[in-house]
Amino acid sequence: MEFSEQWFREWINPTVDTDSLCDQMTKLGLEVEKVVKISNVCTNLIVGEVVKRSKNFFSIEFLLIKVNIGNNKFITVASRYFDVVKGMKVIIATENSKLFNDKFLNLIRSRSLECEGIICFCEDIGIINFKKNTIILPLSCEVGVDVNKCLSLDDNIIKISSTPNRSDALSILGIARDIAVLNNLSSPRLKKYLNSVDNFQKTEILIDASDVCLRFFGRIISNVNVNKNTPFWILEKLKRSSIEPSNIIANIINYVLIEVGQPLYIINFDSILKKIVIRRSYKGETILVNKNKNLVIENNSIVITDEEKVLALGGHIYSCVSEVNLKSNNLFMGCASYNNLDIFKKYHHYGCKNFFTERYDRGIDFSIQPEALEYATYLITKFCGGRVSNVIGKVDFKKKFSQKFIKLFRKKLYEITGCVISDESVSCYLIKLGFKIILNKGCEYWLVQPPSWRFDINIEEDVISELFRMYGYDKVPIFPMSTCYNVPCNDESDTLLNRIKLFLVDRGYNEIITYGFVNPDLQKLLFPDIPLLCLSNPISREMSSMRVSLWIGLLSIVSYNQNRQEKKLRFFESGLCFMKDPKERLGIKQSMYLSGILSGRINDLHWDVIDRKADFYDAKGDVESILDLLGKLNLVKFKSFKVPGLHPNQSIAIYFKEKMVGMIGTINPHLEKRLSLKDRTIVFELIWDDIASLNSTCFKKISEYPRSIRDISIIVDETIAVGDIILELQNSFFKNIVDIILFDVFRGSNIGIGKKSLAFQLVLENKEKTFTEEEISKILKRCIATLESKFNAVLRKSVAQ
Incomplete structure (x- = not known):
């Protein structure tokens, strides 16, 4: 998030310089990534007040204006702006002024007119506006003061990054609350604006997705002039927050968003039929975007509709029919509270991540919504006019909006931090952070309730973390940790795993390491029957679920390497996988897994080696x-085994x-097509913890015969299955047959449809004597009889005859 330092100091102004302020933010967990100094290149500009306008008989290009520049000093200046009126506050440049563009000032000098300066355009001082006009200053600006000071043109842009749980840190108000506590200042609050109601239009609001949309407030503002210019100070603040200026309505909505963190909907009210419905989308439903393009809405997305059409998606994608434009006159403004863990995960599908969806993803403070709506209404009516209706609210009262109480034990606080904090300090810090506290005499704990904007605080450790952000981590005593634990000298499982890794490298595999967080959609494709283990605060949608297999990363x-024309691919990975249990x-x-993957050529290209693609039996052989x-x-x-993501006839x-x-x-x-795989791909996976624990130590006497x-x-x-035949022979003749090797498989018309010929080599051994031919013949006859009875096998020799 980026914001102007001067804008921030309008909310809270601690007596520290910029560097100290940034250090405080970083210590609070709001890491300052960079600070950009901005200085206006224009100097010696002053605030002037229009006193009188006169006609210029020598040119129709400009007017001559009499202005007051302070201390009862009046001068005559030239203006290209013909709508100048008495009492207006403007920027005056004189002979001593330095401008970004001296074009107009040089023109006045060349005409030798009896004027002592000019009224500045945006282009004169290097301000990019959406219309070329004179900058009209707020009436509160003091006449005669330096414009740089009056408009905070000398400023710093602060860019911070916050952790995913800190939704409140995506607003100036949220950051100011923390800084206020650290500097022992009063916590800032959003001023309550009371807008007079003079519009009695009504519209009905229905919530048909109460599991996702918990509350919705809205109001109608009619007779709005959308063609008004955005005040200069709003444009500058938005520009310093990396937000491109638009029409005045959009600029005000963005301004409120940065200040208080509340996204607001603005819909052209003339496009709404009768009532507004917040619901889940239907299958195949579309929304008109870019005037000639219909976007197919993903099923079960949250949408805002009227009785006939979709007006907007919950993630602030507007229909061309309902979008506010310069011809709009009547507006509907609304704000919603959503379940951030549900519906807004879908908006990554549209690629529409923006300032609004980012705040919805983290969660919105439900308690500030009516105040934010009133604040935006006040700004719109102040600058654009309009008649305001009552606020229409729709709340699901079955949902509890208050935070739960958490027990904070003194003993746990000491165990985690290693230091003693007085009861007064604990209570003071938590109250300043917005917590409600109940401390009973004789109790060993505080009963605390987090503020509405900190719904990420759910357990005792969260409260301790908040407490020590303010107390200061640097005050926690540093001492070496001492504990008693046994470290095994050598873990056989790890030794075996390292040995197998070297073996796989020798076989041509490359080891990779991937994240334990994976894309839940991809994991669901491979393992639809295994429940997802989702993270509460994921880094991104693509890393929001704990892996149940290493195949996702492999x-x-x-796919990445195939897109870069690699023809021979062999990878393996070992790591933890996670299951609900x-x-x-x-x-x-959590269990340790070892997995591998093969795709493409089995050998490097060589004149004396047959070029073929990797297949199932290569993986099985490895x-x-x-x-x-x-x-x-x-x-x-x-054993044959069917996995949804694997080929039904090539999986075991x-x-x-x-x-x-x-x-x-x-x-x-x-699935290959869904994953954009360009070659047949084979995977294997071993649950290493189970494999390593198998007892394989066995000592046998070697036969002398x-x-x-x-x-x-x-x-x-x-x-x-061949394995069933081998297993049957081993179980029946384990004393005599020490090894069974399949050395040929044949299929053909002379064998029969649905038949196969298998050739086995049997290794016979007797530990007490040498076999005679008669004994060997008896063993073979018994083997053939067993195969005939168990598998309806036919001896190949007799068929050939």
Whole structure:
């Protein structure tokens, strides 16, 4: 947020210089990013009051005006502005003045006219206005004083950044409250303006989305002259807050927004039919923008409508039909209070983030809405005229707008800060911050209620944080932390993980590190059945949910690299993932995961190597190698498993007994298009905490007798998994068969439709003696009989005959 220092000092003016003021803001958590000094290049300009206007018989280009420049001194000056009237306060430049543009002053000099100066245009002093006119000063300006001092043309622009929870820090009023406490000054308040009601027009307001729109106030202002010039001082303040000037109505709305942080709606009242409705949008509903473009509104967005059409989106996107323009005469002005955790997340979809949506995202102080509406009404009627109606309010009284009480214990305060603060100091600071306090005699705690503008304060630690922002973190005693804890000399899980990371690097993978915060929309595409774990104060919409898998970050990295013409992509990442689990502390379970992703070529381009794309079996082979390196491959089983984000026929789960410890799969083709992936992409994921905990230590005596090797080839249905066949043979002949290797898979018309031929190599061993041919033959016959009974397998040799 940017604002003028002089504007800020109109609200609160501590007796400190600019550097000290900025230091105070930074200590309060409102980090000052930069301070820009602005000095007007014009000098020796004075405030003058028009006394009399005279005709100039020598030229029709300008008038001769008699002005008072203070101390009863009157001079004659030239003016290009023909609407000068008696009593008007203007800027006077004399022979000694230095202007941004001396064009008109030089013209007067060349004509040798009997005048001693000019009345300044905007261009004369370097002010960019939306109309070329004389700058008319407020009547409160003292005649004869220096214009730079009167209009604060010598100023500083302060730019601050605040944490996402501080919605009140997006207004001058909110920042001034904190500075007032630090300097022991009275807390600033918005002045109450009472506007006389002389317009008896009415319109009905209905709220059909009370779960999102908690309250809405509005009023009608008729006979408004929108073509009036915006006062110079308002334009300058907005310009110093990086807001481009517009028509006077928009400028006033922006002015109120920066000062008090309350967004206001301005709608052309002549475009409204009968009543105003705040509701959720319907499917396929549109709004007319840019006169010839219909914007499709996302379903369930908050909209402001009449009986026929959408007037505006809740995020301050106006329809061309309802937008205020220079021909508008009757206005409807309203202000709303929304549930900031709900609907305004949708406005990132439209790419319309602005000053208004930023405040809605963080939350609006509901208690100041009527006062802000009255304040804006006062400014509009003062400068544009108009007749004002009563305020029409619509409030959902079922919603409680008061903050809850929080217990602040003395013991907890000491444990966190390590210092003792007197009861008087605690109460004094909290009351100045706007808290309500109840302290019962003999109690060990204060019962405190946060102010309406600090709805981010929900727990005891929040209150302590607020207290110490004012007390000063530099006053907290510094001493080394002492505690007793046991640090293991060597964590086997970490050692194994580091070993696997080196293995993956040797296999051509690159390690990446991504944030634990992910895009909830992308996570919902991959895991629609897993509930989202959303953050209360996210950095952005794209980082508002805790990840349940490392795939989200890996997929983003692959898409990024594919857009930069990378053809061979292999990445892996290890990190914590988070799940809701009521059995865990705070209801959240975090586990270490290891995930990888493959896409594009499997090998670098080479004349002696076949160029092919990575497939499911490449990823499965890498996972099997990892498990084999850990000595745990024989402990797990691979089973077919359907994941919404993966290809239904190319996804498997890894199980240890009945517990799933990992997944492998190809990204679903439909999802590939949604993610803009340009190649087949395969992912795998291991729940590392579960994998590392598997007990794989096993000592066996090595047989002194030679092994025997035999091959068999069988035909089975296409639907039968190879893993099930191998597992059945291992369970049935574990004493004799020490290894089973699949070395050939064949499909063809001579095999049969829906059939496949599998060739296995069986490694036989007896630890007590050498197998005879008769014993080997019996084992093979039993194997074939088992396969025939369990899987309806047919021996390939007999078919060939």
